[in-house]
Amino acid sequence: DAKTTQPPSMDCAEGRAANLPCNHSTISGNEYVYWYRQIHSQGPQYIIHGLKNNETNEMASLIITEDRKSSTLILPHATLRDTAVYYCIVRGIQGAQKLVFGQGTRLTINP
Amino acid sequence: EAGVTQFPSHSVIEKGQTVTLRCDPISGHDNLYWYRRVMGKEIKFLLHFVKESKQDESGMPNNRFLAERTGGTYSTLKVQPAELEDSGVYFCASSQSPGELFFGEGSRLTVL
Numbered sequence: 001d002a003k004t005t006q007p008p009s010m011d012c013a014e015g016r017a018a019n020l021p022c023n024h025s026t027i028s029g030n031e032y033v034y035w036y037r038q039i040h041s042q043g044p045q046y047i048i049h050g051l052k053n054n055e056t057n058e059m060a061s062l063i064i065t066e067d068r069k070s071s072t073l074i075l076p077h078a079t080l081r082d083t084a085v086y087y088c089i090v091r092g093i094q095g096a097q098k099l100v101f102g103q104g105t106r107l108t109i110n111p
Numbered sequence: 112e113a114g115v116t117q118f119p120s121h122s123v124i125e126k127g128q129t130v131t132l133r134c135d136p137i138s139g140h141d142n143l144y145w146y147r148r149v150m151g152k153e154i155k156f157l158l159h160f161v162k163e164s165k166q167d168e169s170g171m172p173n174n175r176f177l178a179e180r181t182g183g184t185y186s187t188l189k190v191q192p193a194e195l196e197d198s199g200v201y202f203c204a205s206s207q208s209p210g211e212l213f214f215g216e217g218s219r220l221t222v223l
């Protein structure tokens with residue numbers, strides 16, 4: 001699986017958009033970009049995933065660059081409950097492959 | 112719809128004892144995964160079942176760990192004998208194929 005690079009930590013003001021970057025320059029054509037988060041010590045929570053087109057759901061938006069070498073997760077109106085560690089993961093398209101977690105980005109939402 | 116459930120939520124045992132963790136996946140999910148997070152470290156993959164078969168067990172740390180999934184439903188992860196370094200949170204996840212993984216709340220293991 002391709003390796004991802006994320007900043008170790010970020011801060012964002014409550015109510016503002018949180019933009020979390022991820023580099024995955026070695027991603028191959030048959031790999032998705034997945035985002036998960038872990039709030040405190042809870043189980044990781046799925047947020048969103050995409051292949052090459054931008055994606056949006058009720059939680060977030062995912063913007064993938066045209067060359068697919070990087071992406072940005074956007075939480076449009078961050079709340080205090082969005083404070084968590086966010087993981088950007090590249091996962092093969094074939095079958096039900098495992099997720100490989102890195103260190104992620106610790107996002108702190110400030111009041 | 113019930114999510115992934117894990118039992119126990121917390122277990123405290125002494126070094127050398129045995130502990131068995133259980134995971135009930137979401138109904139209908141053929142894929143079941145075990146992960147572990149030890150203090151201060153990343154979440155690490157342990158193994159992956161497809162129904163009752165071990166698809167990938169490359170992350171199992173040593174032969175003190177035994178995972179089973181008889182009948183392709185729930186799974187157990189046994190640690191015998193437990194060592195201090197086995198302390199951490201053990202997460203189970205399940206998925207359809209293909210699809211995202213849904214994680215349980217984890218079983219926290221403390222080995223004294």
